[in-house]
Amino acid sequence: MAHSWSFSRLGDFEKCKKYFWLKHEQKIPEPERALRPGQTEHANDRGSRIHDNCELYVRGDHDALCAEADKHFGAKIDLLRIMYEDGMVELEGNWGHDEDWEIAEWSAAWLRLKLDVLVNVSPTEAIVIDYKSGKKWGNEVKHAQQLQLYALCTFLRNPHLEVVDAELWYLDVNETTRQTFTRQQALMFKRSFDKRGTAVTMCTTWPPSANKFSCQWCLYGPEHSGHCAEGVRKK
Numbered sequence: 001m002a003h004s005w006s007f008s009r010l011g012d013f014e015k016c017k018k019y020f021w022l023k024h025e026q027k028i029p030e031p032e033r034a035l036r037p038g039q040t041e042h043a044n045d046r047g048s049r050i051h052d053n054c055e056l057y058v059r060g061d062h063d064a065l066c067a068e069a070d071k072h073f074g075a076k077i078d079l080l081r082i083m084y085e086d087g088m089v090e091l092e093g094n095w096g097h098d099e100d101w102e103i104a105e106w107s108a109a110w111l112r113l114k115l116d117v118l119v120n121v122s123p124t125e126a127i128v129i130d131y132k133s134g135k136k137w138g139n140e141v142k143h144a145q146q147l148q149l150y151a152l153c154t155f156l157r158n159p160h161l162e163v164v165d166a167e168l169w170y171l172d173v174n175e176t177t178r179q180t181f182t183r184q185q186a187l188m189f190k191r192s193f194d195k196r197g198t199a200v201t202m203c204t205t206w207p208p209s210a211n212k213f214s215c216q217w218c219l220y221g222p223e224h225s226g227h228c229a230e231g232v233r234k235k
């Protein structure tokens with residue numbers, strides 16, 4: 001049984017239980033995908049580099065913002081840096097909750113959430129921000145649910161808040177997805193996430209969900225590492 005879940009783990013679980021088991025329970029490293037012609041780093045490495053740079057820059061520990069973040073969002077990130085100096089911004093929060101959704105230590109948490117930026121706008125209003133590298137198209141539903149979970153946990157951890165703006169900053173494509181939640185609206189998502197998170201942490205069987213959509217990207221399939229023999233082949 002999985003000890004904890006996160007938003008990305010939930011996605012892996014709901015895509016294919018066997019994939020989840022191989023990646024998170026057996027902890028088998030996914031084989032590296034070959035770089036495409038002209039590509040100089042893997043998408044995950046690139047995303048981590050950009051995230052780390054943004055954090056260090058806003059914190060004031062780094063003097064230069066990387067080109068990818070600066071291109072469209074430089075002015076906004078500069079503003080975060082100023083607000084951080086003024087004590088209005090919290091960075092890289094590692095948020096843990098237990099099964100009752102109470103605040104818990106990260107190491108023992110049932111739900112773990114990593115937050116890029118929290119802006120305390122006023123005693124009753126906050127903005128949560130997640131930096132996104134890569135494409136927006138095709139991820140709309142998943143990302144809308146991520147905003148709901150962020151907003152829910154922000155309210156649970158901050159009883160004084162009445163309004164939370166949850167934002168995704170798509171650094172590469174100069175787009176922002178924003179949803180505004182009242183406390184009452186965000187708390188309505190708790191039941192559904194509780195059910196889905198419990199399904200992850202109570203699961204004891206890991207059948208494959210072989211279909212061409214999940215398997216085409218899976219590096220454990222028969223055409224890649226071969227850890228899953230049931231995956232759908234391209235050819």
Ligand code: SF4
Nearest residue numbers: 016208218221228231
């Ligand atoms: S190849 Fe398909 S069925 Fe097998 S683990 Fe990956 S996604 Fe699941």
